[in-house]
Amino acid sequence: MVSNHDSMPIFRRRVGGNPTWQEEDYEKEHTEEAIRKLKDLGVTVVIVHFYKGFGLEAERDHMEKGKALATLVHKFGMRVGVYVGSTVAYETFLAERPEAQEWFAPDFMGRPVFYDDQPFRKRVYFMHPGYREYMRRVLRMAEDDFHADLIHFDNTSMQAEPAIFQHPLAAEQFRDFLKNKDSPEEVKKRLGFSDIRYVLPPRYDRPMSFINDPLFQEWADFRCVQLTAYYAEMESLLRGLNPEVAVETNPHSGISGRNTVWEQGVDYPRLLAHLDAVWTEEGDPAGVTPNGILVSKIRTFKMTNTLHNTLFVASGGEGGNTLQMAEAMAFGRQCLGDVGGVLAGYDLPEDQRTYIRFFHQNFEHYRDIDNVADVASLHSYASLGFNNDRAAVSTVLFE
Helix, strand or coil, rough: CCCCCCCCHHHHHHHHHCCHHHHHHHHHHHHHHHHHHHHHHCCCEEEEEECCCCCCCCCHHHHHHHHHHHHHHHHHHCEEEEECCCCHHHHHHHHHCCCHHHCCCCCEECCCEECCCEEEEEECCCCCCHHHHHHHHHHHHHHHCCCCCCCEEEEEEHHCCCCHHHHHHHHHHHHHHHHCCCCHHHHHHCCCCCCCCCCCCCCCCCCCCEECHHHHHHHHHHHHHHHHHHHHHHHHHHHCCCCCEEEEECCCCCCCCCHHHHHHHHCCHHHCCCCCCCCCCCCCCCCCCCCEECCCCCHHHHHHHCCCEEEECCCCCCCCCHHHHHHHHHHHCCCEECCCCCCHHHCHHHHHHHHHHHHHHCCCHHHCCCCCCCCCCCCHHHHHHCCCCHHHHHHHHHH
């Protein structure tokens, strides 16, 4: 697999910090020569730029190039994935849809809610009906115009963070969640009262070791429920458009010691029930430290296999190596990972090319394989989701 998520001019020019040759490489990525080299390399899936969140009108030019690129990829017998972002670049988007102001998460603890260090990318409450309908339009275009074989949803780990759920609609839906989940008597046993009309989403400004407050626990569960519901809706739409399409997201962290339930609203068993594949960007590149400690993503590989998903990892290219590719072969089974960008056919190191050839020659050993382990480690939702310290550390050390 190779991918091109962010090279389109509208994004690169707005974000800045680009090398002088960036746009020249962008044009080269769309040539038949570049795609033929990927085919010769052994690539089977190419994820192309599609929707970054500037708006369908603002992104029309690069979408047309992306569509032509998708046609080239299919011409050479490879599968096409398309990139779908979750943020809104409001400077252009509001010119297309002024009502999108209602989707944005309000300031949290006196600070605006935007993506990382890019303040032009605002964050939205993804369960707002207007946003959901817009994204349904985006996905219809992915299937109707790009004939996508795979949909790559990015930034999943950030969609259900606590700050997002201060949105007024999220607060209203949280109260509905509490009301519909339990009877008034059960709510009273849980919270000490049953009238929840004035309940608000928790606001906090300090780290917490233990999450003992029952309202905080319910709120974490609510965020997991909403994120899962969003992707269940998108999956249902996509399967209706193309029953063969693969649905994939990027929850980012895997099993790496982070409390994804509390920090991100990501409960992997629930979320992955609606997916075919999932990315991890947790770090932990395969290797052995000078003092003999093995570093591996094996926990995340095993988790995704158990949940009948495929794990996507960056394994090759400039930041990868053959050990990471071997790890993906051994534990990912039928996916060698992302071996670089669309220009990988020009510059991938020869030792990595050898691993790709080996993978293809021995693919029958990597598909339709079941885990034969007779011992398992139970990752309890409550134990790990409501404890930010000892539970994750103890589990990792024990394993």
